[in-house]
Amino acid sequence: MPEILRISRLTKRFGGLAAVNDVSFSVPEGAIVGLIGPNGAGKTTIFNLVTGVYSLTDGQVEFGGLNIAGLPAYKIADLGITRTFQNIRLFKNLTVFENVLTACHRSASYSILESILRLPRFRQEEKNITRKAEELLSIMGLSDRRDLVANNLPYGMQRRLEIVRALALDPKLLLLDEPAAGMNPDETEQLMRMISKIRDDFKLSILVIEHHMDLIMGVCERIVVLNFGVKLAEGNPEQISNDPKVIEAYLGVAEGEANA
């Protein structure tokens, strides 16, 4: 299977401290890959490097065969990588609909002049992206909250809205940063189904950071394990759950946490 994302020898240092050190792995096209590891293992840093939020110290990030390292964040988003955040970052004072409509801006191309003068292309494209935003909301079951200000949404729905906003960009690769954080088992179950459904319906690849082992083992075809900024293991769920190094560094702790 061709690879959509290939990370090679990725390194990021803050001062003298290497948050990510010489990490290589790839995401096959159409796959759901899990990125796991204890707190501070460098998972979110990898997301920040891939999406251009941080500049990398060393290494390469190839997306669809194109080297994207060093590009500004908005260009990387343009190319088709988008993400959600661990601490939700919605446009808080805008309504659910406006959040999604804003993100649909890539599907329109009218200029500032055309919008000031309300020329035909403006009207046509606005109609199209309005429809697109509404469709997305209805597919993801947020239509009845269309006019609610994002800040007033319940927590779980805020997470879902963030995913909808990401989908509005028609991404080829979606990065989810702890999508199940703060969710109860029911909601987590729902989320698992949603992640698989998104992959199938929108024909994209997903890289997901998560602490819920049920979710990771349930939806991921491949798993990459990080510890202290270096890659510890990589494989399918079965290989990972039987890897003694992983059990020692991570799974033992995670089970302890889950029981607590």
Add this chain to the structure above:
Amino acid sequence: MAQFLQQLINGLSIGSVYALMAVGYSLVYSIMNFSNFAHGGVIMLGAYFGFFALTILKFPFVPSFLVATLGTTALAILVERIAYKPLRERKAPFLYFIISAMGASILLENIVIATIGPTFRTYPQIFDRSPITWGPLAIGRLDLLMFFISAFCLIALILFIEKTRIGKAIQAAAYNIKACALMGVNTDRIILIVFGLGGFLAGVAGVFFGMKYTVYPQIGNITTKSFIAAVFGGLGSLPGAVLGSVILGTLETLVAGYLSSQYRDLIAFVILIGVLIFRPSGIMGRSMEDKA
């Protein structure tokens, strides 16, 4: 050479007053991360407090000085309680603080214009105007006093922050105020002390400024320059504020002496723009790269 040294002396004396003003901006910035524009108004009122204590109350110099400094200490704390505390409690974004500060600055300046009037007032003469001479160099008695008291206040402030328990708490709050609150430090009290300290120094600066020049409501032009000195030194850094002020004061007098006094006021803004382009964190400021 003698002329140059003379300019240097003049520059140092004005720079030391800038420094008294600038550390007030930097102190508040280090804890609360916003530019407290109301500080200029507090300095201005300090000049008026001192002036009225000397002229209307007919107090001698030292009690007048105390009236002015205690007055500004109270005023700075009052401004904090009214204009910033409600914002802190609501965890408002920092821009609200700046706007509220601008509001307080406009309020203070115009209350003075509306009640006392916009006229320039001259402090009564307290010190002998004849300068102390040393070879070709001359320094005014007032300038000398100004320099020593400013230096004394600044050293005392830095010792206070470095050596005392409260000072340590202020340093910790400057590093991370949220963590401080979690560790059981009463951050509300720290903020109060910081505003009080800034206010006290504002009073000292106001009185000296009034004595050296005149008292008038739009003193803000000068305080804006001291603010620029704080930015130049690196907002939030006390040694930076002092260094920035001394450099600015010296450059100003040199420009006025060798080029034209017309360009003196422009220097500050040239420096500001230069700093923002090449080194926004200032000469001694903390790096601005933030973590996402």
Add this chain to the structure above:
Amino acid sequence: MDWFYIQGILMLAGINLIAVLGLSLLTGFTGLFSFGHAGFMAIGAYIGALMTVSPTTTPAGLGLPFFVGVIAGGLGAGIVSYFIGRITLNLKGDYFCIATLGFGEAIRLILNNVQIFGGSRGWPGVPYKSTLPAIILVDVVAVLFLANLVRSRHGRNMVAVREEELAAQITGINVFKYKMIALVISAVYAGVAGVFFAHYMTFLQPKMFSLTKSTELTIIVIFGGLGSISGSVLGALILTALPEVLRAFEIWRLVFYGAAVILIMISRPKGLMGGMELSPGGIRKARAERKARLEAQREMKQAQEGEIRNA
């Protein structure tokens, strides 16, 4: 009060409104605070006057028609703002504010030293060209342009920058570009306002464009409510007209301003309109938001009651 007097107040309010509308885009919609827009007004005023002043009164004057002055003043301010933006728009936190303050003051101090414009003594002899109909026309056009811009993908991108810069970036929005667009448009508006101001006062002096003027413009935007065009319009009308009507209190005007700003910040930071618009669409939207909020609250309550019953 005679008509001439009222007309004068309306003209001043209308001129202020042009500048306030521009600042509304920058501050209310894009989330950037400027304490230097009086500087852009000054650039517009001086360039505009340079175009129209007759060569017989000032040697440098070009004696061109008024509309040329308006266009040149707006463009001039826009071009200067572009270069200022290149330097300052990447600055973080309140450093952008500080930078605009610095540039605004620097522009004033430079004008103080430009002798062909009279330096700090001032420049008399600017022709009286600002008429009330012309000002109203420009106001209407300015409101329409702005309203159309903010209700487009470009306007939404600016709001996204205001709301959450990082999220805007990963949504493919070129944050720097949209900040720049907002800054340049706001400067053009301020420049045009400056031209009208110059041809209303017929006399120019750098100190008319001080930090206080910049702050006044920002205060009007905040008073009207961030992110609301109708709020800016109301704010400009009320805050320009009120103190003029209450002449006796003129001296207290800025005291009132200062107190109002603090009061708004600590009690109702959303200003007069709180981001809402006084237009059919705006009212519809506000009602839909309210309905959705009430519905969500009711559902939440029901769910809670259900849980209590189950427990």
